[in-house]
Amino acid sequence: MSFPLILKFFLSAAVITGASELAKRNISLGAMLCALPLTSLLVMIWTWVDTGDQAKVIALNWSILAYTIPSFVLFIAFPLLLRAALGFWPALVLACLITAATYRLCQPLLDKAGA
Secondary structure, three states: OOHHHHHHHHHHHHHHHHHHHHHHHOHHHHHHHHHOOHHHHHHHHHHHHHHOOHHHHHHHHHHHHHHHHHHHHHHHHHHHHHHOOOOHHHHHHHHHHHHHHHHHHHHHHHHHOOO
């Protein structure tokens, strides 16, 4: 493994770990940190650092935006399924399946949008 790849791994892991640890102490701050597009920012940064290709970064940005819309289904379905007393793991799996189905249904629209 190369040093840049190892650096990417540890910096990305640090962001995720930091968000989960913060959420244990303060739900609002943890949620805010999770709601920030940190993964998207990291991927845009790594894409720029790796390629220096502005067109790729722009295309990535628009694709991320297009795929964000169907992902909202997860954040709607999951708490509703938890309230329906399904339990954490079954609710999470079912919410993920519903979200995957939503992506599948939206894929033709995303393809037309160039995502």
